[in-house]
Amino acid sequence: MAAQSRSLPAVVLSGGVGGARFAWGMARVLPAEALTIIVNVADDLELFGLYISPDVDTVCYTLADLEDPERGWGRADETWHAMETVARLGGPTWFRLGDRDLGLHLERTRRMAQGEPLSRITQDFCRRLGVAPKVLPVTDDPVRTIVDTVEHGPLPFQEYFVRYRTEPQVRGFRFVGIEQARPAAGVLEALQHAAIVLIAPSNPWVSVDPILAVPGVRAALQGKTVVAVSPIIGGRTVKGPAAKMFRELGLEPSALSVARHYADLLSGFVIDTEDASLAPRIQAEVGVPVLVTETLMQPKPRREQVARSVWEFAVALYEVVSPASSAHGPLGEG
Ligand code: FO1
Numbered sequence: 614m615a616a617q618s619r620s621l622p623a624v625v626l627s628g629g630v631g632g633a634r635f636a637w638g639m640a641r642v643l644p645a646e647a648l649t650i651i652v653n654v655a656d657d658l659e660l661f662g663l664y665i666s667p668d669v670d671t672v673c674y675t676l677a678d679l680e681d682p683e684r685g686w687g688r689a690d691e692t693w694h695a696m697e698t699v700a701r702l703g704g705p706t707w708f709r710l711g712d713r714d715l716g717l718h719l720e721r722t723r724r725m726a727q728g729e730p731l732s733r734i735t736q737d738f739c740r741r742l743g744v745a746p747k748v749l750p751v752t753d754d755p756v757r758t759i760v761d762t763v764e765h766g767p768l769p770f771q772e773y774f775v776r777y778r779t780e781p782q783v784r785g786f787r788f789v790g791i792e793q794a795r796p797a798a799g800v801l802e803a804l805q806h807a808a809i810v811l812i813a814p815s816n817p818w819v820s821v822d823p824i825l826a827v828p829g830v831r832a833a834l835q836g837k838t839v840v841a842v843s844p845i846i847g848g849r850t851v852k853g854p855a856a857k858m859f860r861e862l863g864l865e866p867s868a869l870s871v872a873r874h875y876a877d878l879l880s881g882f883v884i885d886t887e888d889a890s891l892a893p894r895i896q897a898e899v900g901v902p903v904l905v906t907e908t909l910m911q912p913k914p915r916r917e918q919v920a921r922s923v924w925e926f927a928v929a930l931y932e933v934v935s936p937a938s939s940a941h942g943p944l945g946e947g
Contacts, residue, residue, distance in 0.1 A: 622649075623639070623648055623808065623809045623810070624807040625639055625812075625813055626825075627651070628656070629668060629852070633671045633674075634675060634685070637676055637916050638919055648747070649748075652750055653819075654823075657669075663715075667771070670686070670687075670714070671686045673735065674687070687711050688714050691711035696710060735749070735750055749803065751800060752794040753797045756790045763784060786819060800830070801829055801833050804830065809924075809931055811840055812878075815844060816844060816853055816855040818855065838931040839875075839878050840927040842883040843883060843885065843888070846868070846908060846909070847887040851911075868888045882895055882899065882901055884908070885905075888905070889905045904922065906919070907922075
């Protein structure tokens with residue numbers, strides 16, 4: 614059975630470092646042709662005239678084993694000479710762009726200026742970097758997360774996240790441009806073809822919601838086996854401000870709150886062993902089966918173990934609603 618379940622087509626919705634690490638794990642569980650990663654682009658920004666897409670780059674670098682292991686974003690073995698010059702000349706240095714990373718922004722900006730869509734450039738860069746699974750920005754249209762904060766009012770995402778180090782209190786989020794955004798070429802096709810959609814342990818508010826909010830994406834999840842992994846363990850996030858955001862929005866920072874956040878989308882939910890006591894409440898309140906397993910993805914071999922546990926749980930749920938799947942040919946095709 615394991616052989617067949619390996620080749621059910623899957624989509625991972627990813628943003629941030631946790632999402633990229635989960636995608637890396639899934640790339641070791643599934644054959645490349647069965648895996649598509651749909652990535653958030655609402656963190657994107659323009660700086661020095663360059664188009665920067667942090668969540669897309671973090672997924673590509675991580676899948677290519679090029680990412681800096683401590684930071685999780687940007688390149689390993691990075692140098693910062695260009696930023697040193699910018700600093701010496703009095704320019705903005707709050708958003709750190711390494712020399713190797715800059716090369717990617719230069720080439721992407723050049724190709725976008727010629728009218729090539731981000732999704733086409735991204736797939737070409739991933740191919741050239743040796744990334745086998747398909748990586749798709751959720752949209753090629755401009756969408757920008759604005760974080761409404763108490764101290765500074767509305768802030769562009771990266772100013773909230775990097776310049777102010779996520780310290781401002783959040784009051785809400787807006788995804789400017791979302792109403793006009795269309796799914797990038799291949800996004801709806803990947804979702805329609807997928808047997809299983811996995812929501813990575815990313816920030817529900819600013820990584821996953823901007824993906825789900827692109828018109829057409831939520832609808833494409835209807836009838837699919839959708840499993841989310843909680844990014845909150847024991848009331849805290851491993852990395853990033855998700856737990857703080859829940860608290861500032863007046864919600865309990867817990868795996869239960871994350872399950873409630875995704876509620877109507879879910880077929881199943883994955884929580885860490887530290888939150889095992891929450892499983893009965895989530896099952897009762899959200900009405901979906903809960904997998905309790907180790908979800909920490911450090912050190913690196915844990916990424917594949919987490920991905921494999923989540924995958925086997927999702928396949929079991931899929932086969933309950935689609936018993937025919939086990940009868941399908943080797944590709945598990947519809
Ligand atoms: N995160 C930081 O905390 N400080 C930075 O200076 C920074 C620069 C940066 C440059 C390129 C890139 O792809 C990501 C970068 N990030 C930085 C991470 C970025 O803020 C992402 O949005 C987060 O990973 C959340 O998705």
